Structures are given as C-alpha cells and as structure tokens.
Amino acid sequence: MIANTASPSTPVSYLLHLHLDLVARAVDHNPDKGHKTPAEFAREGRYNYVPSFAPAVVFCVIYAIAMTINLGQFIRHRAWFWWVMNFAIALELVGYIARAVSVKHLASRDVFIVQLVLILVAPAVMAAACYMSFGRVVVWVIPREYQSARHLWVPARRVTPIFAGCDVLSFFVQVVGGSMIASGNTPAKINRGRNVVLTGLALQLTTFGFFVVAALRLLVLLRTRLRTIPLPQERNWPLFLVMVNVANVLILIRTTLRLVEYAMGNSNYLLNHEWYFYVFDSVLMFFVVLVFIVFHPGHYLPYLGFKRKGLRFSDNADKGLFASLARGTKIPPGMVQMDARDG
Incomplete structure (x- = not known):
C-alpha cells in the first residue's frame, strides 16, 4: 500500500505522496472497476483500452535521453533555478517507466x-518553469517603470509567486475532491468529489490561461509602447521569449484536453483510446522539453542562480550546438562571458 510508505521529507514530495495515496483509495472505490469481466480485466487492467507496451518504452528512452541532456546543461550553465524543469522531466521519466x-x-x-x-502532474511543474523563465526575462529586459501590473497585468517580481501559488491552490482543491471520491460510498458522493476535482482543474487552467495571455501581451507591448526604448542587446532574448510562449501554448492545449477528458466522465472517446493520450499528452509535453533543450535559458538569461543577483550570464553562454541562436546583435559575444556563480 502506498499509504504505508515512509513519510516524505519535503513539501513537494509530501504533496505527491498524499495525492498518490488519495488516488489509490479512489481506485479502490471506483464503481466502474467491477464492470469488467475477468477476461476484460486480464486484457485491460484498470485502463479503458488494451494498453501498448512499445510506446511506453519509446517514451522511457526519449525522456531518459532528455534527462541526461538537461542535467548536463543544468551543470554546464550552473542554471540552478532550472531544477524545476529537471524535476518535471524526472517525473515524466519515472511515469513512463511505471x-x-x-x-x-x-x-x-x-x-x-x-x-x-x-x-x-508533470506538465504543471513544466508550467512553473515557464513562469520562472518569463519572470527573469521581464525583470532583466523591461524598464522598471513598465514592470507594474498596469502594463504587465502582474508585477514583474511577483510573476512566479502569484502563478505558482495559484497552482498550489488548485492542487489542494484537487486533493480535497480526491479525498471525497476516496471516502464516498454512494454514486452521489463520488460525483460530488469529481466535481470538486474538476473545479481544481478549471482553476489550474484559468490560472495558466491568464498567464499565457499575459505573456503574449508582453510581445505586443514590446512591438508597440516599448518599440523605441533601448533594451538589452547582450542576448537574443526576444527569441527565447517567443519559445516560452510556444511552450505555454503546448501546455495549455494539453491541460484543456485533460479537463475535457475528466469532465466527460468515466467512459468517453478520449479516455477510451490510447492514441489520444500519446498524441495530446506524451508528444506535446516532449515538444515542451525539446523547446527548452534547444533554447536553454543558460544561453539566453542572466540570473541563473536561485536569487537574481547581478547581471551574470553563464560562462558557457556562447558554447554549444545551439549557442549561435542566442547571441546578441550589437555586443560582441565575448563580452557576455561573465561569471555565472550566484554570490
């Protein structure tokens, strides 16, 4: 039983442990579980289809390669704030192994x-990486007088805590709904818990949707009101900002479809066909990982440590297969070879 494992030592692992425990009990209380014949259960288990082994192995290999590359980039650039993306990839890797x-x-x-x-849950962690990247771009690039909620809709230095806080809130709502499902002994109580879970998913989607719109709006602001204002030229940060928005849209599409899947009940076309899961979850989230492998923040951003102290870039900002994409337009590349240590 998952509920009997050792107590986690960090808040993130504690939340994940709690969520696993609630889902375990929810699976045991699932009224649809008994609707399968022994022969059907032998073929499908708890899936709504006969699951395929080959695609699961393919994504194990893909995410193992991505994990290795990301850890190398993480250390090479000393991009300590990017632990969030490494954690998300680790969740995906272990998930597909399982x-x-x-x-x-x-x-x-x-x-x-x-x-x-x-x-x-892995895409929600990827979304947090997008929040952190966007916040660092804004604090570095946008003049202080334009970093207010009036221009950005969210104060620049509050982007990560506000959006990450909303993510945590939506997670707790889902945990409450999961506990209601787990403890429900009638269809009415179980459906009530499902509605609470859907509320949590809707809150998560609303929060991330607002963030996507705010990030896209910044692109408009840069092309209008800030068009004539001198902005940093050390790195090709506009390209990185565009790629953050590409990742945002991919995560938004996946989250929207997941919400629809849950809203349609225990048996529906999306839930009953494995191809949908691999195309609109596995592939889309790998594209997010691929985006940040090619456009790694270590090539584009200062403030790679846990704290944004001083305008410091990675020593390896101009080294690597994709480094040429990140070079600035006016300042020679050698001028950005600054110490990346945070403190």
Whole structure:
C-alpha cells in the first residue's frame, strides 16, 4: 500500500505522496472497476483500452535521453533555478517507466497509480518553469517603470509567486475532491468529489490561461509602447521569449484536453483510446522539453542562480550546438562571458 510508505521529507514530495495515496483509495472505490469481466480485466487492467507496451518504452528512452541532456546543461550553465524543469522531466521519466511496467503487470494497482499521477502532474511543474523563465526575462529586459501590473497585468517580481501559488491552490482543491471520491460510498458522493476535482482543474487552467495571455501581451507591448526604448542587446532574448510562449501554448492545449477528458466522465472517446493520450499528452509535453533543450535559458538569461543577483550570464553562454541562436546583435559575444556563480 502506498499509504504505508515512509513519510516524505519535503513539501513537494509530501504533496505527491498524499495525492498518490488519495488516488489509490479512489481506485479502490471506483464503481466502474467491477464492470469488467475477468477476461476484460486480464486484457485491460484498470485502463479503458488494451494498453501498448512499445510506446511506453519509446517514451522511457526519449525522456531518459532528455534527462541526461538537461542535467548536463543544468551543470554546464550552473542554471540552478532550472531544477524545476529537471524535476518535471524526472517525473515524466519515472511515469513512463511505471507505465511500461504497468502494461506488463496489469493486476498491479500501485504501479498503475504511480504512472497515472506522475504523468498527470508533470506538465504543471513544466508550467512553473515557464513562469520562472518569463519572470527573469521581464525583470532583466523591461524598464522598471513598465514592470507594474498596469502594463504587465502582474508585477514583474511577483510573476512566479502569484502563478505558482495559484497552482498550489488548485492542487489542494484537487486533493480535497480526491479525498471525497476516496471516502464516498454512494454514486452521489463520488460525483460530488469529481466535481470538486474538476473545479481544481478549471482553476489550474484559468490560472495558466491568464498567464499565457499575459505573456503574449508582453510581445505586443514590446512591438508597440516599448518599440523605441533601448533594451538589452547582450542576448537574443526576444527569441527565447517567443519559445516560452510556444511552450505555454503546448501546455495549455494539453491541460484543456485533460479537463475535457475528466469532465466527460468515466467512459468517453478520449479516455477510451490510447492514441489520444500519446498524441495530446506524451508528444506535446516532449515538444515542451525539446523547446527548452534547444533554447536553454543558460544561453539566453542572466540570473541563473536561485536569487537574481547581478547581471551574470553563464560562462558557457556562447558554447554549444545551439549557442549561435542566442547571441546578441550589437555586443560582441565575448563580452557576455561573465561569471555565472550566484554570490
């Protein structure tokens, strides 16, 4: 039983542990579980289709490669704030490993739950990486007089805490709904819990949707009101900002479809076809990871430490396969080879 494992030592692992425990109990209380014949359960397990082993293995390999590359970039650029993306990729990797194991051991409830939860929550962690990247671009690039809520809709130095705080709130709402589902002993109580979960998902989608609009609006602001104002030229930060918005849109599409999937109940076309999961979750989230491998913040941004102290770039900002994309337009590349240590 997951509920009997050792107590996690960090807030993030505690929340994940709690969510796994609630989902475990929810699976046990799922009224649809008993609707399968023994033969159907032997073929499908707790999935709504006969799951495929090969795609799960493919994404295990893909995310293992992505994890290796990201850890290398993380250390090479000393981009300590980017631990969030590394954590998200680790969640995806472990999730797909668990999915591959689950396909071969369909009767295992715990392995099914691990793959379900980790793959479900990883994109929210990727969204947090987008918040942090966007906040660092704004604090560095935008003149102080334009960093207010009037121009950006959110104060520049409050981007990460505000949006991350809303994410945590939506997570707790989902936990409450999950506990209601887990403890519900009638269809009415279980449906009430499902509605609370949907409220949490809707809150998460609303928060991220607002962030996407605010980030896109900054692109408009740069082309209108800030068009004639001198802005930093050390790095090709406009390209990086565009790619942050590309990642935002991919996560938004995935989150919207997940909300629709949950809103349609226990059995629907999206939930009953595995191709939908791989195309609109697995592939889309890998594209987000790929975007930040090619356009890594270590090539584009200062403030790579946990605290934004001084205009410091990575020593390796101009080294690597994709470094030429990040070079500024006026200042020679050698001028940005500054110490990346935070303090």
